[in-house]
Amino acid sequence: MASLAPPAGPAVAAEPAGPVTQWQHDWARGAVFYEVFVRSFADSDGDGIGDLRGLTSRLDALNDGDPATTQDLGVDALWLMPIFPSPSYHGYDATDYLSIHRQYGTLADFDQLLKEAHRRGIRVILDLALNHTSTAHPWFRESASSRTSPRRGWYVWRDQDPGWTQPWGEREPTWHEAGGAYYYGLPNAQLPDLDLRNPEVRAEARRIARFWLERGVDGFRLDYARYMIEDGDGAGQCDTPATHALWTEFSAYVRSVKPEALLVGEVWTDAGRIAGYYGDTSRVKGGDQLPMTFDFPLSGAIVAGLRAGVPDQIADALDTAARLYPAGVLDAPFLTNHDQVRIATELGGDAAKLRAAAAILLTLPGAPFIYYGEELGMLNGPGTDDAEKRTPLPWDGSKGGGFSSGRPWMPFAPGREVANVAAEQSDPRSLRSRYRELIALRHRSEALREGGLELLPCPGTTLAFVRRSAHQTVLVLQNVGDEVEMAGPYRLPEGTATVLFSDPGVGEPVRKPEGTAVRLPPHATAIFELGEANPR
Ligand code: CA
Numbered sequence: 082m083a084s085l086a087p088p089a090g091p092a093v094a095a096e097p098a099g100p101v102t103q104w105q106h107d108w109a110r111g112a113v114f115y116e117v118f119v120r121s122f123a124d125s126d127g128d129g130i131g132d133l134r135g136l137t138s139r140l141d142a143l144n145d146g147d148p149a150t151t152q153d154l155g156v157d158a159l160w161l162m163p164i165f166p167s168p169s170y171h172g173y174d175a176t177d178y179l180s181i182h183r184q185y186g187t188l189a190d191f192d193q194l195l196k197e198a199h200r201r202g203i204r205v206i207l208d209l210a211l212n213h214t215s216t217a218h219p220w221f222r223e224s225a226s227s228r229t230s231p232r233r234g235w236y237v238w239r240d241q242d243p244g245w246t247q248p249w250g251e252r253e254p255t256w257h258e259a260g261g262a263y264y265y266g267l268p269n270a271q272l273p274d275l276d277l278r279n280p281e282v283r284a285e286a287r288r289i290a291r292f293w294l295e296r297g298v299d300g301f302r303l304d305y306a307r308y309m310i311e312d313g314d315g316a317g318q319c320d321t322p323a324t325h326a327l328w329t330e331f332s333a334y335v336r337s338v339k340p341e342a343l344l345v346g347e348v349w350t351d352a353g354r355i356a357g358y359y360g361d362t363s364r365v366k367g368g369d370q371l372p373m374t375f376d377f378p379l380s381g382a383i384v385a386g387l388r389a390g391v392p393d394q395i396a397d398a399l400d401t402a403a404r405l406y407p408a409g410v411l412d413a414p415f416l417t418n419h420d421q422v423r424i425a426t427e428l429g430g431d432a433a434k435l436r437a438a439a440a441i442l443l444t445l446p447g448a449p450f451i452y453y454g455e456e457l458g459m460l461n462g463p464g465t466d467d468a469e470k471r472t473p474l475p476w477d478g479s480k481g482g483g484f485s486s487g488r489p490w491m492p493f494a495p496g497r498e499v500a501n502v503a504a505e506q507s508d509p510r511s512l513r514s515r516y517r518e519l520i521a522l523r524h525r526s527e528a529l530r531e532g533g534l535e536l537l538p539c540p541g542t543t544l545a546f547v548r549r550s551a552h553q554t555v556l557v558l559q560n561v562g563d564e565v566e567m568a569g570p571y572r573l574p575e576g577t578a579t580v581l582f583s584d585p586g587v588g589e590p591v592r593k594p595e596g597t598a599v600r601l602p603p604h605a606t607a608i609f610e611l612g613e614a615n616p617r
Contacts, residue, residue, distance in 0.1 A: 102333070104367045105340040106300070108204065109411060111530030112157035113443070113520050114450040115143060118419060119164055119185050121473045122453060124485035131473065131484070133164070133186035137194045139476070142502060146201030148524075152506055154456060154513070155520040158204035158448075160302050160345075162419060164191070167215060170468065170490070171419075172208075173304060174215035174272055178289045195297045206343060207293055210304035211286050213272035221273050225259050237265035237276045237311075245314040255318065267308055267318060277309050277327055287334045294335070300343030301335075303328075306358065306371065307348050320354055328370040329360055336365070345413055345448075346371035352378050352401045362407040373411040373448065376402065380415055383441055384427050387434045390562045392544035395441065399546070400536055412447030416455060419471055423452070423494075426461040430496070433604040436515055436584075437559055440606035441544065443519040444557045446534050456516040457500045462492065469494070475501035522582055522608070528553035543568035543601060547611075554611040555581065560601040570596025577612035 123135030145153045163172030166182050181191050198205050214221055223232040239256065242263045246252035256263040257270035266273040275282050290301065310323035328346075335342050348355045348371070355377070360370030382398035402412060416424040416438050428434040435458050442449045454474050462469030468491055475497035476483025482493055482501065505511035523529045532550035539545055542562025548555045556573065560566050570593055578590045578597070587607045588600030599607055 101364055101369075102336040102340055103365060104336060104372055106343045106367075106372070108341070109158070109300075109343045109373065109448050111446075111523065112204070112448045113155070113523065114158045114160055114206075114413070114448055115154070115156040116160045116162065116415075116418060116450055116452045118162045118453060118471045120170060120490060121471055121484075123474070123476070124487065124489070127485060127487040128184070129485050129487040129490045130184045131490075132184065133181065133190040133194050137190070137197050140194075140197055140201055140203065142476075142506075144201050144203050146203075151517070151521075154517050155524065156203065156451065158206065158299065159198065160206050160450065161208060163208045163210060168217050169215070171471070173210045174213065174217075175210060176215045176218045178209075179292055192296065199297065204299035204343075205297075206300040206302055206345070207298050208304060209289070209301040211275065211277070211289075212305040212308050213266060213274045216271055216273055220275075224273075225264070227260075228262065234279050235276060235282050236273050239263045239265075243314070245311075245318065248315055248318045265311065267311075274308075274311075278323065283327070283330065286331060290331070290335055291338050294339045294342055299341070300345070303344060303346045303371065306346035306374075307350060307354075320350070320357070325357065325360065325370060328358065332360070332365075332368075332370055332372070343373060344371050345373040345375065348374045349377045352398070352405045356402075356405040356407065359407050359410045362409060366409065368407065368410050373413050375413045375415060375418070375450070376447075378402070379412075379445075380417060380421070383414075383416060383438060384424065386544070386561055387428055387438055391542055392539045392559070392561050395544050395561070396536055396539045399445075399534065403534065403536070412445070413450055414442060414445045414447055415450040415452065416442055418450070418452050420467070421470065423459060423461045423470055424455060425458045430458070430460060432458070432512070434561075435512055437561055437604045437606065439512065439516050439519060440557075440559055440582075440608075443516070443523055444529055444548070444555075444559075444608065446532065446548065451516070456513045457502065457505055458496070458512045459500055460494045460496050462494045477501050477503040519582065526553060526555060526581065526610075527551070528555040528610075537571050541566050541568060545569075545571060547573075556607075556609045556611055558599055558601060558607040558609075560603060560605050563603050565603060566601050567598050568601050569598035571598075572596045573611060574613075576614040578609040579612060580607070581610050582606060582608040 120131045122131045123139045124131050125134035143154050143156050164185050165175040166177045167174050220232055220235050223230050224236045242256050245255045255267050257266050264273050307319040309327050310321055311318040312321050348358045355374050358371045358374055359368030362368050379398040382394040386395040462472045472491045472494045473484040473489045475493050478498050505513035528548040528550040532548035535547040537545035544559045546557050558568055584605040586602040587605050591598045
């Protein structure tokens, strides 16, 4: 897949000179992220489409910056799904990486959002989909216009169809005809792959990163991170050595511009392959490729475990990641994201299971990601399109749902009369209040924020683990079953067990010769701080 030799002189050097720069994003360890689909969050001008001004106007509900208030969710960072110009509603096919989708606002609106977010202590990372552009991107139009176009080598062209097919599913073709030649595009013909072997394209990727980092952005979520550079049919289209090398280079560049920045990769595969994307952790602490990755295997295990009412799969996923991931790297657990059926729908709207899901997510190591609306128990829309996973957020029970004074671009998902921000904000027993309390606890607890995880035996229906940091040890128990369980016995050090969080009906820890046991009602959560035995 050789590219045309690039013209000389990309503006941005690939490898910064001098000693290796280390990451300085300690802020991300333990932070709670919130994934926002701007189109569906809040509409400021009545056109039915969420926008940046709308999001800015609603920041106080996410985190008002005042630890003394208790109505805000308290999240530490936002991941904004794509906000660049694009012909699609979702934006994963950019036509320009250096401006804002006109329906979402302007660069000035974005600067204002960043300023207001940072003022509240909220970090902001952007979705960066660099694997492919829209066919409507001027680069692609130019590239496709002629075999001698200066941008021909920005995309991947062949004279003959190599006949490759997708590495998954229906195995549709990945080479597409245009003007008598073939370009590579995964997943489909509308999404032509940039040729990231081309040094000019790599320099452009760095320029894009620098543009946003210097504007104040705190990092990027990297879309499709397994699929950047291909070297053959089938499995040759993912996880290639060239893709890993690309991330090593990009990551070094981002560190050189802004070591406080975070990169989080969408590496949707098994734990072993995900582990490889952290790269070398001896040279760069936290990893010299992607210092954070989404935990897709754990996401699937949490959904399956809660559906089945047994903790085995969740425990297995935690154990596998602990064995395979390099020490000290950042995990990004989540329940479901914008590509998956919402957790509330997966769990049949079962309130008790959703409460358990929240407790599991928010007590895990790394940086848990909440998908907007998840904290309300928001369901999928009735259809099967991806857009049904991305419907407008209901802020209240009014006609426009507090989302828009006009007609929302998509209908609200069912259940918004009860599951809306206003109703749940004022109800201390709501799912949102539970998210808020668990986030607040995470902020107060060093062990929940930064501690390691030690899995305890899970023979019954209770998921059990200990989180231990320098100054604190916390025991987390989550019954995922439908029955009361006497959970344990757990072999714990002698000492006190102070309740940090517990659901109604949770028993006192009972010390027996064989270990400590705790009575847990169905789906109940119990979180204890373990202290030294009283020295008195
Ligand atoms: Ca609007």
